[in-house]
Amino acid sequence: MRFTETKLRGAFTVDPVLFEDPRGFFTRTWSRAEFLKAGCNPDLVECNVSFNKAAGTLRGMHLQLPPFAQAKLVRCTMGAIYDVIIDLRNGSETFAQYVGLELTANNRKQLYIPEGFAHGFLTLADDTEVLYQMGNVFDAGSARGVRYNDPAFNIHWPRDVKVIIDRDANYPDFTGTL
Numbered sequence: 001m002r003f004t005e006t007k008l009r010g011a012f013t014v015d016p017v018l019f020e021d022p023r024g025f026f027t028r029t030w031s032r033a034e035f036l037k038a039g040c041n042p043d044l045v046e047c048n049v050s051f052n053k054a055a056g057t058l059r060g061m062h063l064q065l066p067p068f069a070q071a072k073l074v075r076c077t078m079g080a081i082y083d084v085i086i087d088l089r090n091g092s093e094t095f096a097q098y099v100g101l102e103l104t105a106n107n108r109k110q111l112y113i114p115e116g117f118a119h120g121f122l123t124l125a126d127d128t129e130v131l132y133q134m135g136n137v138f139d140a141g142s143a144r145g146v147r148y149n150d151p152a153f154n155i156h157w158p159r160d161v162k163v164i165i166d167r168d169a170n171y172p173d174f175t176g177t178l
Contacts, residue, residue, distance in 0.1 A: 002015040054123070076103040076128065081122065082100055086155075088178065097153075
């Protein structure tokens, strides 16, 4: 695996290193030792999958507050997404800045998201599946979110949103705290 830090400190793209032969390829997608070496939280305690029927489906922007803050390792296993993270760590030099990148089943790229970041994605293809490895359990009382189109973040999405639930569409304007 190749870890490349994004402009948001502590958030990394994780690219597979393919070992190819006539059968196809083999690659590692997770290694506790390699995540530790890169400075990432290696304690992944849950795996979740979201399936999204239609292109233009938006999920996010979600996070959990301490003591249930979650690191995440996200990979698109079918289809394609535009994945976005926002640094909401108080005191961070990149506070309220975002990074967006395309994760696809074909590029096999993963995104490591540290605790304190909001996360969401927009599907770019029908029948898209996303795998999340989580660094903490879900706790409904700690769940928070910010609106995907909040002017505080000025996120440039690559296509129009077609499917979104009311909660995600109606988070209030971000005022600097959650």
